[in-house]
Amino acid sequence: AQALLGRAKQHENLGAYLAFNEDLTLSQAKSADARIAAGERGPLLGVPLAHKDIFVTQGFPSTAGSKMLQGYQSPFDATVVAKLAQAGAVTLGKLNCDEFAMGGSNENSAYGVARNPWDIDRVPGGSSGGSAVAVAARLAPAVTGTDTGGSIRQPASFCNVTGIKPTYGRCSRYGMIAFASSLDQAGPMARSAADCAMLLTAMAGPDIDRDSTSLDHPAEDYTRLLGTPREGASAAQPLKGLRIGLPREFFGEGCAPDVVAAVRAALSEYEKLGATLVDISLPRTELSIPVYYIIAPAEASSNLSRFDGVKFGHRAAQYDDLIDMYKKSRSEGFGPEVQRRIMIGTYVLSHGYYDAYYLKAQQIRRLIAQDFQNAFTQCDVIAGPAAPTTAWKIGEMSDDPVANYLADIFTLPASLAGLPGMSVPAGFGSGQLPVGLQLIGNYFQEAALLQTAHAFQ
Numbered sequence: 001a002q003a004l005l006g007r008a009k010q011h012e013n014l015g016a017y018l019a020f021n022e023d024l025t026l027s028q029a030k031s032a033d034a035r036i037a038a039g040e041r042g043p044l045l046g047v048p049l050a051h052k053d054i055f056v057t058q059g060f061p062s063t064a065g066s067k068m069l070q071g072y073q074s075p076f077d078a079t080v081v082a083k084l085a086q087a088g089a090v091t092l093g094k095l096n097c098d099e100f101a102m103g104g105s106n107e108n109s110a111y112g113v114a115r116n117p118w119d120i121d122r123v124p125g126g127s128s129g130g131s132a133v134a135v136a137a138r139l140a141p142a143v144t145g146t147d148t149g150g151s152i153r154q155p156a157s158f159c160n161v162t163g164i165k166p167t168y169g170r171c172s173r174y175g176m177i178a179f180a181s182s183l184d185q186a187g188p189m190a191r192s193a194a195d196c197a198m199l200l201t202a203m204a205g206p207d208i209d210r211d212s213t214s215l216d217h218p219a220e221d222y223t224r225l226l227g228t229p230r231e232g233a234s235a236a237q238p239l240k241g242l243r244i245g246l247p248r249e250f251f252g253e254g255c256a257p258d259v260v261a262a263v264r265a266a267l268s269e270y271e272k273l274g275a276t277l278v279d280i281s282l283p284r285t286e287l288s289i290p291v292y293y294i295i296a297p298a299e300a301s302s303n304l305s306r307f308d309g310v311k312f313g314h315r316a317a318q319y320d321d322l323i324d325m326y327k328k329s330r331s332e333g334f335g336p337e338v339q340r341r342i343m344i345g346t347y348v349l350s351h352g353y354y355d356a357y358y359l360k361a362q363q364i365r366r367l368i369a370q371d372f373q374n375a376f377t378q379c380d381v382i383a384g385p386a387a388p389t390t391a392w393k394i395g396e397m398s399d400d401p402v403a404n405y406l407a408d409i410f411t412l413p414a415s416l417a418g419l420p421g422m423s424v425p426a427g428f429g430s431g432q433l434p435v436g437l438q439l440i441g442n443y444f445q446e447a448a449l450l451q452t453a454h455a456f457q
C-alpha cells in the first residue's frame with residue numbers, strides 16, 4: 001500500500017486520484033496484516049484497491065467529480081465498498097471521474113482531466129477514467145468503476161485493461177451516487193479477467209433491504225470457471241462449442257477500420273480456441289443512442305433534484321430569496337454537461353412531451369432487450385468492439401456533446417437491456433492505441449463471460 005501511494009503521488013500528472021488518506025490506508029493495511037497473522041486467508045485480504053469517486057466512502061471525501069459535493073464526507077460506506085473491505089481489501093484513495101458519471105472522456109470532471117497512460121495527450125475514456133488510468137499506469141492493481149451506458153467498458157478499452165459490468169441489479173447501488181438508477185451498475189476493473197472475477201465475487205450479491213433493485217439471487221464464485229474448458233471441450237480447445245455472435249451493426253461503417261481489424265484479429269484467436277463465429281443482428285443498435293439520451297437524462301434530472309443547497313450540496317454564498325438560492329447554488333455547483341442533462345431530462349418528462357419522448361423511449365428500450373433475446377437463440381456470447389474508435393485527443397471533442405454521445409453506440413445496447421458486458425484488451429489500433437473487445441452475455445452469465453475472456457488472456 002505504501003509503495004502504491006508513493007507511485008500514485010509520483011504520477012499525479014495523470015490525474016487518476018482525487019483523494020488520499022494515508023493514515024487510514026495504512027491502518028487498514030495493518031489490520032489486514034493482523035488478519036493474515038491470525039491465519040485468515042482470502043484472495044483480497046491485504047490487496048490495495050481504489051474506488052471511483054461515485055462510491056461514498058467513510059474517511060475520504062466523496063464528490064462524484066462534482067463541485068456540488070466538494071469536500072463532502074459520507075457518514076457510511078457504499079455496500080460495494082463495505083463488501084470489499086470485509087474481504088480484506090485496503091483503500092488507497094478515490095478516483096477521478098466525469099461529473100456524476102456523465103461523460104465518456106473524464107473531461108467533465110470538476111477536478112481536471114485524467115490522462116491516458118498510453119498517450120498522455122489523449123483521454124482515458126470515461127466516466128470511470130481515473131479508474132482505468134490507475135490500473136493501466138499500475139497505480140492500483142484493481143479498482144471499482146460504475147457503468148450506466150459504458151463507463152466501465154469504454155475506458156477499459158481505451159486504456160488496455162479488463163472491466164466487467166455485471167447484470168443490472170447484481171451489485172448493490174446503495175451508496176453509489178445516483179446518475180440513472182435503472183441503468184447504474186458497479187463493477188471491477190483490473191489487469192485481467194481473473195482479477196476482475198475475484199473482485200466481482202466480493203462485490204456482488206443481494207442487498208434488497210437497502211437497494212430495491214438489487215436482485216434476490218445468491219452470491220456466487222465468479223472464479224469457478226476460470227481456466228476450465230467448457231463442457232465437452234478439451235484443454236487444447238477450451239472454448240469448443242461456444243458460439244460467438246457478431247452483430248453486423250457493430251462492424252459497419254460506424255466503426256474505425258483499425259478498431260475492426262484489431263477486434264477481428266482477437267476473434268480469430270477465439271476460433272483457434274475452438275469457438276465458432278456466427279453472424280447475428282441487433283437491428284435497433286442505432287436507436288440505443290436517442291433512447292439512452294432520453295432515459296438517462298430523465299432519471300438524472302430526478303436524481304439530481306436533491307442537490308438544492310439545503311438537503312445536499314454546495315450553497316451559494318449570496319442570494320436574495322429561496323428560489324434565487326436554488327438557482328445560484330445549482331448553477332455554481334453543476335458543470336455544463338450536468339446542467340445540459342438536467343434540462344433535457346426535465347423537458348422529456350414534462351407534461352405534453354412525456355408520451356412523445358420518455359414513454360416512446362421506454363417502449364424501444366424493451367424492443368432492444370428483445371433483440372438480444374432473439375440473438376441469444378443463435379449464440380452464447382455476443383462480441384464486438386467496445387467503442388467505435390481508440391482514445392481521442394484531450395479537448396478534441398469537448399465542445400461537441402453529440403459527438404460524445406455517438407461514441408457510446410456499442411456500449412449502450414447492453415446497458416439498456418440490463419445485460420452483463422465486459423471489455424478485454426484485444427490489441428492495438430493505429431498509433432499503438434489500445435482496442436477493447438466487448439463481450440456481452442445473457443443475464444447472470446458473468447462467470448461464463450469471465451471464463452471466455454480468461455481463455456484469451
Ligand code: GLN
Pocket residue numbers: 101102103104126127146147148149150151152179296408
Ligand atoms: N458516456 C455515457 C454517458 O455520458 C455513459 C456514462 C456512464 O456509463 N456512466 O452517459
